[in-house]
Amino acid sequence: MTDQFSLTEDQLAIQDMAQKFTADAITPNAGRWDEEHIFPRDVIKQSADLGFGGIYVSEESGGIGLGRLESAIIMEAMAYGCPSTSAFISIHNMAAWMIDTFGAQAVKDKYLPDLISMEKISSYCLTEPGAGSDAASLKTKAVRDGDHYVVNGSKAFISGGGENELYVTMTRTSDDGASGVTCLVIEKDMEGVSFGANEKKLGWHSQPTAQVNFDNVRVPVENRVGGEGEGFRIAMAGLDGGRLNIGACSLGGAQRCLDEAVNYTKERKQFGKSISDFQNTQFMLADMATDLEASRALLYLAAAKVTQGAADKTKFAAMAKRLATDNGSKIVNDALQLFGGYGYLQDYPIERFWRDLRVHSILEGTNQVMRMIVSREMLRQ
Numbered sequence: 001m002t003d004q005f006s007l008t009e010d011q012l013a014i015q016d017m018a019q020k021f022t023a024d025a026i027t028p029n030a031g032r033w034d035e036e037h038i039f040p041r042d043v044i045k046q047s048a049d050l051g052f053g054g055i056y057v058s059e060e061s062g063g064i065g066l067g068r069l070e071s072a073i074i075m076e077a078m079a080y081g082c083p084s085t086s087a088f089i090s091i092h093n094m095a096a097w098m099i100d101t102f103g104a105q106a107v108k109d110k111y112l113p114d115l116i117s118m119e120k121i122s123s124y125c126l127t128e129p130g131a132g133s134d135a136a137s138l139k140t141k142a143v144r145d146g147d148h149y150v151v152n153g154s155k156a157f158i159s160g161g162g163e164n165e166l167y168v169t170m171t172r173t174s175d176d177g178a179s180g181v182t183c184l185v186i187e188k189d190m191e192g193v194s195f196g197a198n199e200k201k202l203g204w205h206s207q208p209t210a211q212v213n214f215d216n217v218r219v220p221v222e223n224r225v226g227g228e229g230e231g232f233r234i235a236m237a238g239l240d241g242g243r244l245n246i247g248a249c250s251l252g253g254a255q256r257c258l259d260e261a262v263n264y265t266k267e268r269k270q271f272g273k274s275i276s277d278f279q280n281t282q283f284m285l286a287d288m289a290t291d292l293e294a295s296r297a298l299l300y301l302a303a304a305k306v307t308q309g310a311a312d313k314t315k316f317a318a319m320a321k322r323l324a325t326d327n328g329s330k331i332v333n334d335a336l337q338l339f340g341g342y343g344y345l346q347d348y349p350i351e352r353f354w355r356d357l358r359v360h361s362i363l364e365g366t367n368q369v370m371r372m373i374v375s376r377e378m379l380r381q
Helices: 009-036 041-048 068-079 083-102 105-117 231-267 279-308 313-344 350-361 367-380
Strands: 122-125 141-145 148-159 166-172 181-187 193-195 209-220
Touching: 009 041, 009 068, 009 083, 009 350, 041 083, 068 083, 068 231, 068 279, 083 105, 083 122, 083 148, 083 166, 083 181, 083 231, 083 350, 105 181, 122 148, 148 166, 148 181, 166 209, 166 231, 181 209, 181 231, 231 279, 231 313, 231 350, 279 313, 313 350, 313 367
Parallel strands: 122 166, 141 166
Antiparallel strands: 141 148, 148 209, 166 181, 193 209
């Protein structure tokens, strides 16, 4: 029997499945992927065998139809091995969910089977060189021409850019600000689609990141997701779940580094005893564990609210993302400190997690924007 603050038997089974997949396929290889900048497409595709290509795509459309809490549990488990790879799978799932939730039957039938099986992988294209936090100012233009849209513009910092087959793209179809944004599915091989060089990043080395360029790309109207002018609403709805997932990736990375720090401080001896015997070490570990559990509790609550469609879901998703990513980075940083000079070396995994988690407070809306969302909701009451 479970109470309201415990995972159900089904959720524990999902967690166990994701943890076993991570232990077998991700954790043993993640260091090499990072060091050699390897995109592990084969392992990512293996995750589709577990249903992870359509985690919250409806069962009617061929997905496994889970809620946002179950998704967070999966992302947290995979991030224990590699936050970069887990986040990449999260982005694919957000794009697939958008097509399933807002797309007409034609666009669902056209793309969802290959997305769910991960025969094709999707990127999500919102950010532009001149439109970051101010996403509604995007300029990538889509002009209707008969039964096509002609798309021109560029998208920046796109995970999977140049590698993925599909790009769920927010475009401008009118000058009405947020109301003039329309969502289109654009294929990699459509004439006029090109990519910039792979970005040289601090972390997230297991996934390619590149600018995506559109030069008079003709996109069938049937590839539109939702109605004309509904794109910004779709983008914001997707970000509620995306924020939960990126927060969950921080939880998984922080948990891994906390576990590594506990084991290391027991083994490392200075002044004639294990450094875990010193009170300052014990207090650091206690604070790390407390911050992690507090972040996890808030994120799981926010995930339940997003699944339920609660009125305050966006506020809670922002709160949870802010807390989990800030605390996750602090926990990893403290773990590196406990490792001392060894933590700075690539012989140990801590520095990889330190680099990978740093971007989590920037993407899916910066943590400063998360504070704006929370305070705006508070002051609106």
